[in-house]
Amino acid sequence: MPLLRNGHIALDQWVAVGDDEALPEDAPIIVSLARWRAERGSLVDEYRQIGIRLKGGDNAEEIANDLPYFDLVAIEFASIADGRGYSTARLLRDRYGYSGELRAVGHIIRDIFPFLHRCGFDAVEARNDRDAKAWRESVGAINVAYQPATDNRLPTTVLRHLPLAAAAE
Amino acid sequence: MYQYDTYDKTLVDQRARQYRDQAERRVEGDLTEDEFRPLRLMNGLYQELHSYMMRINIPYGTLSSAQLRKLAHVARTYDRGYGHFTTRQNIQFNWVTLEQSPDILAELAGVEMHAIQSSGNCIRNVTADAFAGAAADEIEDSRIWAEIIRQWSTLHPEFAFLPRKFKIAVTGSPNDRAAIRVHDIGVALHLNAEGETGFEVVVGGGQGRTPMIAKTIREFLPARHLLSYLEAILRVYNQFGRRDNKYKARIKILVHEIGAQPFAEAVEKEWEQIKDSALLLPEDEVARITSFFAPPQLEKLGPTAPAFDAKRLTDRAFAAWAKANVVAHKAPGYGIVTISLKAPERAPGDATHTQMDAIADLADHFSQGEIRVTHEQNLVLPHVKLTHLFGLWQALAHHELATANAGLATDIVSCPGLDFCSLASARSIPVAQRIGRQLSDIERLHDIGELRIKISGCVNACGHHHVGHIGILGVEKKGEEFYQITLGGDPGTDAAIGNIIGPAFAGDRVAGAVENLIDTYLAQRSTNAERFIDTYRRIGAQPFKENLYATA
Amino acid sequence: MATAKQPMTTDTLQALTANRLIDGLVVYLTETGEWSTRVDDAALVPAETGEIVLAATGEQAVSTNHVVAPYLIDVETGGGEVNPTRFRERIRAFGPTVNTSV
Numbered sequence: 001m002p003l004l005r006n007g008h009i010a011l012d013q014w015v016a017v018g019d020d021e022a023l024p025e026d027a028p029i030i031v032s033l034a035r036w037r038a039e040r041g042s043l044v045d046e047y048r049q050i051g052i053r054l055k056g057g058d059n060a061e062e063i064a065n066d067l068p069y070f071d072l073v074a075i076e077f078a079s080i081a082d083g084r085g086y087s088t089a090r091l092l093r094d095r096y097g098y099s100g101e102l103r104a105v106g107h108i109i110r111d112i113f114p115f116l117h118r119c120g121f122d123a124v125e126a127r128n129d130r131d132a133k134a135w136r137e138s139v140g141a142i143n144v145a146y147q148p149a150t151d152n153r154l155p156t157t158v159l160r161h162l163p164l165a166a167a168a169e
Numbered sequence: 170m171y172q173y174d175t176y177d178k179t180l181v182d183q184r185a186r187q188y189r190d191q192a193e194r195r196v197e198g199d200l201t202e203d204e205f206r207p208l209r210l211m212n213g214l215y216q217e218l219h220s221y222m223m224r225i226n227i228p229y230g231t232l233s234s235a236q237l238r239k240l241a242h243v244a245r246t247y248d249r250g251y252g253h254f255t256t257r258q259n260i261q262f263n264w265v266t267l268e269q270s271p272d273i274l275a276e277l278a279g280v281e282m283h284a285i286q287s288s289g290n291c292i293r294n295v296t297a298d299a300f301a302g303a304a305a306d307e308i309e310d311s312r313i314w315a316e317i318i319r320q321w322s323t324l325h326p327e328f329a330f331l332p333r334k335f336k337i338a339v340t341g342s343p344n345d346r347a348a349i350r351v352h353d354i355g356v357a358l359h360l361n362a363e364g365e366t367g368f369e370v371v372v373g374g375g376q377g378r379t380p381m382i383a384k385t386i387r388e389f390l391p392a393r394h395l396l397s398y399l400e401a402i403l404r405v406y407n408q409f410g411r412r413d414n415k416y417k418a419r420i421k422i423l424v425h426e427i428g429a430q431p432f433a434e435a436v437e438k439e440w441e442q443i444k445d446s447a448l449l450l451p452e453d454e455v456a457r458i459t460s461f462f463a464p465p466q467l468e469k470l471g472p473t474a475p476a477f478d479a480k481r482l483t484d485r486a487f488a489a490w491a492k493a494n495v496v497a498h499k500a501p502g503y504g505i506v507t508i509s510l511k512a513p514e515r516a517p518g519d520a521t522h523t524q525m526d527a528i529a530d531l532a533d534h535f536s537q538g539e540i541r542v543t544h545e546q547n548l549v550l551p552h553v554k555l556t557h558l559f560g561l562w563q564a565l566a567h568h569e570l571a572t573a574n575a576g577l578a579t580d581i582v583s584c585p586g587l588d589f590c591s592l593a594s595a596r597s598i599p600v601a602q603r604i605g606r607q608l609s610d611i612e613r614l615h616d617i618g619e620l621r622i623k624i625s626g627c628v629n630a631c632g633h634h635h636v637g638h639i640g641i642l643g644v645e646k647k648g649e650e651f652y653q654i655t656l657g658g659d660p661g662t663d664a665a666i667g668n669i670i671g672p673a674f675a676g677d678r679v680a681g682a683v684e685n686l687i688d689t690y691l692a693q694r695s696t697n698a699e700r701f702i703d704t705y706r707r708i709g710a711q712p713f714k715e716n717l718y719a720t721a
Numbered sequence: 722m723a724t725a726k727q728p729m730t731t732d733t734l735q736a737l738t739a740n741r742l743i744d745g746l747v748v749y750l751t752e753t754g755e756w757s758t759r760v761d762d763a764a765l766v767p768a769e770t771g772e773i774v775l776a777a778t779g780e781q782a783v784s785t786n787h788v789v790a791p792y793l794i795d796v797e798t799g800g801g802e803v804n805p806t807r808f809r810e811r812i813r814a815f816g817p818t819v820n821t822s823v
């Protein structure tokens with residue numbers, strides 16, 4: 001599965017480690033919330049780069065205080081119908097100020113890219129290489145935002161009343 | 170009414186293009202059905218029993234004549250000549266094709282309409298008082314706030330995959346005509362002591378298999394905080410609503426399980442964090458949207474209209490219609506007219522393309538070009554001069570649209586049921602038709618007075634049977650259609666869920682059972698002015714039950 | 722309007738039905754492997770072999786994106802006509818029971 005960062009195929013140097021698996025030496029690792037909690041002290045000592053993988057039901061608040069330790073947060077979507085990760089992502093970015101890589105993993109189809117993008121995800125485990133182009137095309141396919149979210153788009157409630165917008169009409 | 174600017178237009182056009190691409194990918198085989206299903210549903214396209222059905226949003230039930238003409242055109246060109254107005258103030262077309270569905274959306278975009286989020290586990294089309302902007306009793310036009318909610322909720326990226334569908338209703342009047350207490354969120358406009366606009370917020374109402382009345386979680390929310398408060402509710406629900414069981418996934422279950430008070434606290438806590446964010450409503454944006462709902466330019470008239478009174482005295486049929494189907498307008502000399510879509514032998518809520526065209530023309534002539542859709546599946550001309558009523562009535566009669574039964578026993582709400590719906594347990598429409606036949610005597614109908622009968626073809630309760638004065642629910646028993654009857658439901662200010670009265674009836678006995686209930690009411694009512702629901706509240710279910718099952 | 726049960730014929734037969742992708746209409750698999758909108762055209766197979774037909778033809782038609790969600794229904798063949806056993810399937814086969822003319 002190719003990794004996309006900002007719509008481009010990227011090298012994935014991270015190693016996702018299962019809860020019972022041995023930790024690799026000298027590589028950036030991704031661990032579960034459970035493993036992070038259990039082994040946090042030794043992980044921080046041993047590894048320069050740590051990523052955490054949250055399940056749909058893990059809330060942003062649970063890792064809010066630990067965010068300085070993470071260079072990557074992966075949020076799992078167990079199915080397309082599980083939308084909890086969108087709230088988690090927005091809270092991490094907007095409330096807790098997380099600025100590292102935010103990666104969507106699990107059941108990801110290209111048609112949800114625009115939602116992911118607006119909620120602050122910058123990376124995604126995609127299905128195939130064609131998805132890179134799909135990301136670049138689809139995140140802008142609808143370029144009007146009715147509501148503020150976690151991307152940089154100005155919502156129409158503001159945009160409509162900028163002096164510029166009035167001039168453009 | 171609201172008019173799109175370049176932003177609204179761009180969004181709907183881009184969305185229509187995006188959907189065309191998705192539909193083409195499906196037809197070409199690039200998308201499997203599993204992948205395409207959520208995408209088509211997000212654009213209102215369902216697979217039903219016989220065909221695809223497309224549900225099109227009519228935000229807060231307001232239509233312009235141009236939009237209604239376009240719906241007539243869609244019915245004629247892409248369907249079999251008719252459409253079905255729903256209890257959520259939307260319209261459904263029963264016979265559309267996948268191939269043509271992108272064309273329909275493109276046509277609709279041309280008149281500022283779309284089907285975004287008319288299905289799926291997301292925030293659905295926002296509903297409001299069908300008499301908004303015209304009702305004598307309203308504080309403020311609820312559509313201003315419904316439009317603000319519509320925009321905020323449209324393609325909201327955080328809430329596209331909620332645990333379950335989500336419905337918001339707004340009322341601007343103390344007399345709730347928007348059924349806010351049976352919605353996931355209900356918003357009721359109030360003025361505080363300083364005369365500021367704000368909202369009472371109620372949460373966790375709903376119908377379906379576990380009907381509940383919503384609880385108030387905030388007495389007064391200043392209007393500028395509306396969106397941040399809604400976002401806080403939705404965020405709590407999105408994170409904590411149940412996803413393990415589809416029947417327990419609505420917000421009503423969450424509110425019920427954790428309690429209204431703890432739920433309110435969770436919302437307030439979240440809201441504290443975002444209330445002063447970019448969600449704070451800018452005054453100039455509220456002013457902009459408000460300007461679209463400025464009261465129409467109506468003539469200054471006296472409260473009486475002698476010509477209208479004279480016609481009522483000489484024409485009994487007209488008088489009966491005016492009595493049932495016309496209510497007071499806030500402007501003297503005007504009335505709000507309900508066009509009944511419950512003519513005998515018709516499917517409740519259906520209108521043909523010729524009828525839709527005719528109503529659009531009549532709206533242009535008599536009602537400022539505006540039409541409303543009610544959650545009782547009727548249409549409304551909101552601003553009609555009393556002196557025009559007679560002419561309007563005659564024109565309506567010409568199109569089988571002058572049935573004098575608004576709010577009466579034959580103004581039956583009915584979902585499509587097993588004749589169309591793939592989820593149904595039993596048929597609904599034939600039951601409505603039988604009851605209609607049984608109660609065809611107009612004098613008697615008017616003597617019975619207000620009586621809300623509502624029929625659903627399965628527990629999903631799209632026919633709102635839980636809030637019918639008489640509710641009828643279709644169930645399947647050993648391959649046969651049976652109907653369970655509830656009494657005492659009410660969608661309004663005194664919202665109540667009806668109670669099951671006893672064992673279910675076979676299909677051919679339902680109309681007789683309704684007749685029996687009506688006989689009990691007529692025998693028991695204290696005065697002719699006491700409505701069915703009032704009698705029921707006064708005497709309880711027992712007398713109805715005794716008579717109903719006496720001969721069984 | 723109660724749904725009187727038709728007398729059962731000796732053997733229960735089955736037909737394969739689905740909705741056609743392009744227009745959503747109800748279709749039935751025919752003897753020649755086509756899909757017809759008329760239930761009378763349906764190929765009827767004994768209940769025991771129904772599953773096999775579904776596996777073979779149904780899945781093939783799904784994979785070529787011709788139909789959606791095929792499944793087997795029980796039918797009866799009294800009076801030379803094919804009549805689905807379940808009431809829901811009769812409505813699918815013969816259309817809404819209410820007048821929908823405009």
Ligand code: SF4
Pocket residue numbers: 584585586587590591592593594625626627628629630631632
């Ligand atoms: S109540 Fe049931 S039968 Fe009626 S439209 Fe809803 S899902 Fe279909």
